[in-house]
Amino acid sequence: MLTxxxxxxxxxxxxxxxxxxxxxxxxxxxGFIGHNGAGKTTTxxxxxxxxxxxxxxxxxxxxxxxxxxxxxxxxxxxxxxxPDLYEYMTGIQYLNFIADIFEVSEQERxxxxxxxxxxxxLTKDLGQPISSYSHGMKQKLAVISAWVHEPRxxxxxxxxxxxxxxxxxxxxEMMREFCDNGGAxxxxxxxxxxxxKLCDKIAIIKKGELIRTGTMExxxxxxxxxDVFLELEERND
Numbered sequence: 294m295l296t297x298x299x300x301x302x303x304x305x306x307x308x309x310x311x312x313x314x315x316x317x318x319x320x321x322x323x324g325f326i327g328h329n330g331a332g333k334t335t336t337x338x339x340x341x342x343x344x345x346x347x348x349x350x351x352x353x354x355x356x357x358x359x360x361x362x363x364x365x366x367x368x369x370x371x372x373x374x375x376p377d378l379y380e381y382m383t384g385i386q387y388l389n390f391i392a393d394i395f396e397v398s399e400q401e402r403x404x405x406x407x408x409x410x411x412x413x414x415l416t417k418d419l420g421q422p423i424s425s426y427s428h429g430m431k432q433k434l435a436v437i438s439a440w441v442h443e444p445r446x447x448x449x450x451x452x453x454x455x456x457x458x459x460x461x462x463x464x465x466e467m468m469r470e471f472c473d474n475g476g477a478x479x480x481x482x483x484x485x486x487x488x489x490k491l492c493d494k495i496a497i498i499k500k501g502e503l504i505r506t507g508t509m510e511x512x513x514x515x516x517x518x519x520d521v522f523l524e525l526e527e528r529n530d
Contacts, residue, residue, distance in 0.1 A: 294319045294446050294477040295340065300349035302335050309335045310501040313349070317479050317494075319445075322472050324492035325481040326522060332501040333481040334374065337450050340479065341371040353446060367395070370439035374450040374481075376431040380424035384415065384434050387423060388441055395442035402441060409437040412463055428455040436464060440471075447471065449480035453487060465491055489518040497525055 295317040302310045310332040317323040325333050338344040340351055342362045351358040353365040378387055385406070392402040410416040413433040423431065432455045439447055447468075453461045468478055468491065482488050488495060489509065495518070496506040504525055505512055513521050 294321075294354060295479060296350075296352040297336070297340070298350045298352075300336065300339065300346060300351060302332075302339060302344065302346045308501055310339075310498075313498070313501075313503055315496055315503070315506065317446075317477050319475050319477050320472050321493045322468055322478045322491055323480070324488040324495045325479060325498065326483070326485065326488060326495065326518075327481075327498040328526065330500075331498045333498060334450055336498075337371075337448050337479070337481060341369065341448050342366055343371075368445040370442065370444040370447045372435050372439050372447070372449040372452055374454065376428075376435040378423050378431055378434060380422065383422055384410075384419035384426070387434065388419070388438055391438040392441055397442050405441045405443075406437065409440055413437065413460055429457060429460065432456055433460060436467075440467065445476055447476065447478045447480075449478065451482060452480055453482065453484055461487075485517075485519045485522060489513065497522060499526065 297313055297315045300310060300313040301308065313336060325336070327333050335344065339346050340353070340358065342358050342365060354368050356364045358365045379390070382390065388406050389402065407416070410419060413436070415430065415433050415437070418426070418430060423434065426434065432452070436452070452464060456464065465487070472478055492509055494506070494508050495512050497504050497512070505521070509518070512518065
């Protein structure tokens with residue numbers, strides 16, 4: 294579903310990501326972990342078509358994000374670490390705006406909005422302006438907007454930040470169901486316990502370079518993901 298080959302991104306004299314290669318297949322929840330400034334957000338933004346990059350290739354569903362960005366963006370949903378939504382809109386206006394962009398039929402959008410807004414207990418707030426929402430409410434709205442058009446790939450940057458335990462548990466269930474139905478998810482997180490329980494595969498990045506990748510069993514073995522992560526951080530200092 295997603296293939297990253299030799300991806301590099303430079304800001305001035307600093308190489309934020311260097312020669313990164315990963316493959317995320319349909320049906321996989323792929324976790325992306327690393328310290329602050331490791332290159333996670335840069336990579337996710339490049340996959341989403343937000344950042345240009347100097348080297349390498351990113352393919353989504355067999356199409357190049359460089360050469361055919363519109364076709365790629367039709368297949369994906371992107372949830373940034375800070376949900377910057379159009380705050381002058383109401384919640385329902387924003388969801389309908391996203392549904393319009395992705396040409397979701399009225400019946401389908403109504404069914405999905407009703408389903409997910411009820412699950413996240415956001416239905417009664419959809420008529421309110423987004424400017425009145427808390428961070429957690431904005432995060433829930435961003436999640437609903439991602440699921441409303443049924444993408445093939447969902448890219449998320451720290452999706453659990455700001456969510457209460459009930460909403461976080463619900464999102465984990467939605468992620469698993471989405472991938473069990475043939476979708477793919479590529480997401481970053483600092484919550485290693487969540488990654489360990491949820492992810493099929495994991496990639497650990499440090500200072501822009503991939504230092505470990507594989508299935509959860511391959512990466513952590515008989516120990517915990519936290520122990521492996523801390524050991525690799527110290528070893529590569």
